[in-house]
Amino acid sequence: MSAAKKDETRPRLTKIVYFDEESASDFLDISAGGKEVATSEQVKERTRGAQAAVETKLNAKFSWLPFLGGSAEVGGGANFSATGRSILSKTLSNTILTDYLLKLDDDDSITELRDLQVTAANDSMAFMKMYAPYMIALKTDDAVVDLSRLDEALAGAKGYYELLGENKDDGGKCVLRFNIRAFRNNYGLTDLSRMNLVFHGVRVGTASEGGLDMQAEMAQVSGLEALTAKDILDDTAAGEELLLDVFDVVLAGVEHGR
Secondary structure: OOOOOOOOOOOEEEEEEOOOHHHHHHHHHHHHHHHHHHHHHHHHHHHHHHHHHHHHHHHHHHOHHHOOOOOOOOOOOOOOHHHHHHHHHHHHHHHHHHHHHHHHHOOOOEEEEEEEEEEEOOEHHHHHHHHHHHHHHHHOOOOOOOOHHHHHHHHHHHOEEEEEEOOOOOEEEEEEEOOOOOOOOOOHHHHHHHHHEEEEEEEEEEEEEEEHHHHHHHHOOOOOOOOOHHHHHHHHHHHOOOOEEEEEEEEEEEEHHH
């Protein structure tokens, strides 16, 4: 799977669909090398400054609205409405996002993947997770499985879900893993197939397309023989089946003009 070269001509991101803040924060700490302490203190200081500024502005702007339960008081102890907390959380999150994007050009451990058609492999965990809500909506009284419980079980079974990415030009494939909690702006797995996105990913291993099948995955988890994490990721039981690169996705977004 070919990756786009990172340089000054890279298109500008105009919308963030997915951003794994914890992975990006780890990336920044590792990239800082021996400067972790200074970097952490700098981020904390910026965070404190951002929080104070946002609290002041939000209280001044929304305190007169009775349904928000706000107060005209400002400062660290001020009470915030759900709206205020949401805006504050996004502001602090964007501090990490900005630092990550600034650092990106100085590090080649992040691969940028473009022109991918993203789908869920048939009978995979991701496929079930994507369509369980639709099945619940169409539920019939004679359904054998309690679909609402199925959706809950899927949510608790995995933190990351694997989707297939296929290059629109050469047909090359890779596996993209998404942290189900890292989607932004109410996007989800089902939205990815309808968008033209750039993906920032860290290559973490290889897997076969057949290994994404729910039955195969459950067999690995409950396996009769002990498997190491590396065995599971590299899918050694795949035999001669083609192994695809696996990328943990850090960011997915829309670029201007694409």
